[in-house]
Amino acid sequence: MGIDILHLFVLTGFAVAQPLFEVISRNPEFLIAHHAETAATLFLAGILMVAIPAVMAVMEGIFQLFGTRYRIVLHLVWISLLTGLIVSPLLIRFLPLPGYTEVVCSMVTAVFFTVLYTRMKPLRWFVTSLVPVMLIFPGIFFLNPTVFGIVFPEKTTKGDYENVQAKAPIIFIVFDEFPLISLLDRDLNIDANRYPFFARFAKRSFWFRNAVTVRAGTEKAIPAILTGITPGAKTVPTLQDHPNNLFTLMGGAYAMEVFETHSSLCPDSLCSRKVAPLTTFERTQRMVWDLVAVYLHRILPPEFRKGLPVVSQSWKGFWENNPVVPLPGKRDKKAGTLPPDPKENRLQLYTTFLDSITDADSTLYFLHILLPHLPWEYLPSGKLYTTDRITIPGLDYKRGGWNGDAFLVAQGYQRHLLQVAFVDHLLGALVQRLEEKGIFDRSVIVITADHGANFWPNRKRRDVLPDFPMDIRNIPLFIKVPEQRQGSIIDCYVKNIDILPSLAEILDIHLSWPVEGRVLFTREPSTGKIEPVSCQEAVPPLYTAKRLESLKYKYELFGEKGSQVDLFRLGPYRNLVGRNVRELESGYQTEVHVQLDKEAFFENLDLESSFIPALISGRLHNADSEDPYILAVAVNKRIAGIARTIKNDSGSREFFVVVPEAVFVNGKNTIDVFRLQGLEKNVKLVAIEKYRRLGYRLVTGIPHQEQHILTPDGQRIKINPELFQSHLEKVTIEKAGICFRGWAADVAGSALPESVILFKDGFAIQSGRTDKYRPDVARHFEKPKLMYSGFQLVVPFSVISKNADREHVIRAFALSADGQATELNYAYEYPYKKSQ
Secondary structure, three states, X not given: OHHHHHHHHHHHHHHHHXXXXXXXXXXXXHHHHOOOOHHHHHHHHHHHHHHHHHHHHHHHHHHHOOOHHHHHHHHHHHHHHHHHHHHHHHHHHHOOOOHHHHHHHHHHHHHHHHHHHHHOHHHHHHHHHOOOHHHHHHHHHXXXXXXXXXXXXXXXXXXXXXXXXXXOOEEEEEEEOOOHHHHEOOOOOEOOOOOHHHHHHHOOOEEEEEEEOOOOOHHHHHHHHHHOOOOOOOOOOEOOOOOOOHHHHHOOOOEEEEEOOOOEOOOHHHHHHXXXXXXXXXXXXXXXXXXXXXXHHHHOOHHHOOOOOOOOXXXXXXXXXXXXXXXXXXXXXXXXXXXXXXXXXXXXXXXHHHHHOOOOOOEEEEEEEEEEOOOOOEOOOOOXXXXXXXXXXXXXXXXXXXXOOHHHXXXXXXXXXXXXXXXXXXXXXXXXXXXXXXXOOOOEEEEEEOOOOOOOOOOEOOOOOOOOOHHHHEOOEEEEOOOOOOOEEEEEEEEHHHHHHHHHHHOOOOOOOOOOOOOOEEEOOOOOOEXXXXXXXXXXXXXXXXXXXXXXXXXXXXXXXXXXXXXXXXXXXXXXXXXEHHHOEEEEXXXXXXXXXXXXXXXXXXXXXXXXXXXXXXXXXXXXXXXXXXXXEEEOOEEEEEEEOEEOOOOOEEEEEEOOHHHOOOEOOOEEEEEEEOOHHHOEEEEEEEOOOOOOEEEOOOOOOOOEEEOOOOOEEEEXXXXXXXXXXXXXXXXXXXXXXXXXXXXXXXXXXXXXXXXXXXXXXXEEOOOEOOHHHHHHHOOHHHOOOEEEEEEXXXXXXXXXXXXXXXXXXXXXXXXXEEEOOEOOOOOOEOOO
């Protein structure tokens, strides 16, 4: 039995530990983003190399109690499983086959190996000879110079820092994924109508209009900004690789209020209290869950990955569609997810940063924040507008870029610009805080970004494109010097590696290390006045031309007036937005129906809430035309946005549109959907009838009648317990309300429900559709048509409060198109009552 246990450790090393060690070694930013200190990383390695096979061994020991035969059978199951996990990535890489074929090949190979394992002693001896990998794999991982530098950082004392005599407060903010083009009007000025606070700040600072980043990725751009040196290809954003940086420069004389989210350049002796307050166990737990997502991407064929969280757009938090917490009560530990990391809530992080600002001199306030970086979820007011922050129609995370649908790309661009408007308000809040504390005038303020983003069909979102280089490279850069009274635009061609040496010049600090960046300011010897230096390098003519082309593209999409309202005038018929539907010729289309998502949010809206359902979506039924429908979505009888239907992977025709916050009123809001026909000057609105589910009632307890669902027009929907298989898996608290997640499907008929409805005390409170990708369900039942059997229903807090409604009866049903319903199966820890 002892040799068998060693074999489990060996094969687990090859199947699980070594692949993940390799992934982390190639992407050490994973450790940096998780603030993986020594104990947490050692704990993680122990889980991968020891804990997993130890659990298998313990289970074998339990089976041994029932007889050696049972233990051997379980042992061979483990051998087959681990062999399959070893083989699967190899087949995916070197022998691309259809998904199910790959799974079958992996299983056949695993079984074949297991048979040989049981019959050939030399093969078992060979596996035994591989026992040293138990030390070799973690040894290679920890001896990797980059990993070693992150996990075992060199200790630095304050005596190693520069001798700094300056006292001016420093406020330094790096926004993430922020192209300057988003701020510009056609004349290359700040668009003051859409972004008034940036325009005002530009008038009080030096605005370097032609600033560019030397690197297009965060992990390289942040060190470039903080060191004045272009990072090497193999460097990572750590103190080990960048010992000379802004924080070590100022650490001897300045207090540090540093909020790094995706780098670790500030020594722990200065900034350790800014690390998220997680225990070693919690930090390891987060890393394990994120590695589970990475590992599933590795072992599953591409056809089965679509439902997995995206792992290519960030370094952590892969499973977090929304930061959620479990429902309160005795079931907390099992009903929810990991406790939310304060740094994952971007608005909370910014608020914490502002609160850290005092009136003290000799303090460095630094913030790198993932705004206006996706997910795009904020309106200009700062209110959330979506319950699904990950899904961006038109954005293919696997390819890292946009598909060829120009309208969907334009909608993504719109959502980015709306989030830029929110960033504009955050800048206004910063200035207000500095003025309230009385330190604005005497402070040095640096506002910049790490890189930009692309919004072109069939293009990568983050690559520096040869035909549109400035979309990524051209970044905002504003520097305000102490006692500056008048701002100016500087058209010199500058780079973000120029920021640190320029900051040193402003503060009259001598840098003890050589930098590549140039000093952008000069100090007048007699008065000490700081002025920008004359231009030394001209902007490449290609960059100037291509930036104008990108600006032309933006204004073709969103107009030239520059108001925030124009951001909602998107697509054909854009001039209809804002008009009353009664002003336009209308008709009625009876055969087509529309089912809106999130109906309950429109029934009793609280405008003071932090969530506004401004992303209106739904799907059409019986739409017979192969051509897309152009739709006008009206809120309270006024057209609020133009949408276009798209056919999703399940064949449904769905639409999405973001509308202005101002169109909503307190209480009930009416949503109407019209098909647009004819030319814009003579357009006809064709009303589409809505499927309304909130008028449904669940009827029980009537003598001589079976339980049924009653529609508003008196029709009965029969309860058929055998029609759908289902599972309501999880209930959590999210930003917008209480979220119910699960799946439902007619397995025998390979069909999906027409809708899913939640009832509270017998009355429908929310309806939705099965549109979430669930490859696990399709695989389990071997029914590819069930790929979209998942659902996510969010109920407003006005309907179900966080704490007070635990005694209410809340039941869920799946409805078929032919008028039948099945009650869902509930999770064991379902927090609500299912009957009186």
